[in-house]
Amino acid sequence: MLLVLLVACGGPLEPAAFTEADLAAEMIGYADWSHPDDWPGVQPSCEGSHGSYVQIWQNDVVDADRAAGGALSNGALFVAASYQDTAGTPKMFVSMRKVEGAPNTWFWGHYDEDAAPIDAGDLPACSACHVQGxxxxRHTGVVPPTHLAECRERDTGSFPG
Ligand code: HEC
Known part of the structure; x- marks a missing residue:
């Protein structure tokens, strides 16, 4: 009871800041997660910013939010791998984790073709393009590109995983 009172008198506690290490910990095992319904497996990227082909995974928070049909909640996490060609040559890995209260509400992760970290946190370059979704x-897209169907007819080759 005393502890409760002390905490109550101390004002609202600041939530611990979400860190790059937290993101790395939450991304463990992502390759076993589910794929978004509207981006199943490796798909040709019509937009192409991440690479010619992209694969996306979502964590169980996203699974639950999507099943409920509501907005994505704190803890929602997407991981994407992108490939340069139909041989599945990796180009980069990216992730985005919803952190309510953070600038633009997402904590971004950017990794090279070997999955080594490049940058993480509030990355305006990521957010500036993703604001369109x-x-x-972005993979759900409010207004899909008109060439989407044609783009998706491209051969996806045989990809790993
Ligand atoms: C110029 C536009 C653009 C920029 C810049 C960009 N992205 Fe994306 N991103 C996309 C598009 C479009 C998709 C959907 C897949 C596709 O079409 O390739 C996507 C997909 C993703 C996904 C899968 C979830 C989703 O939103 O669909 C993640 C995670 C992601 N990007 C992270 C990042 C990170 C991290 C950065 C910065 C290092 C970044 N992106 C920069 C356009 C962009």
Whole structure:
């Protein structure tokens, strides 16, 4: 009771800042997660910023949010791998984790073709393009590119995983 009172008198506690290490910990095992319904497996990227082909995974928070049909909640995490060609030559890895209260509400992760970290946190270059998507999620797309169907007819080759 005393502890409760002390905490109560101390004012609202600041939530611990989400860090790059937290993101790395949460990304462990991502390759076993589910794929978004509207981006199943490796898909040709019509937009192409991440690479010619992209694969996306979502964590169980996203699974639950999507099943409920509501907005993405704190802890929602997407990981994407992108490839240069149909042989599956890796180009980069990226991730985005919803952190309510953070600038633009997402904590971004950027990794090279070997999955070595490049940068993480509030990355305006990521956010500036992702702002075009609903809640900054791009694979769902409010207005799909008109060439989407044609683009998706491209051969996806045989990819690893
Ligand atoms: C110029 C636009 C652009 C920039 C810049 C960009 N992205 Fe993306 N991103 C996309 C598009 C478009 C998709 C959907 C897949 C596709 O079409 O390639 C996507 C997909 C993703 C996904 C999968 C979830 C989703 O939103 O669909 C993650 C995670 C992601 N990007 C992270 C990042 C990170 C981290 C950065 C910065 C290092 C970044 N992106 C920069 C356009 C961009």
């Amino acid at each position: 609903v809640d900054r999620v």
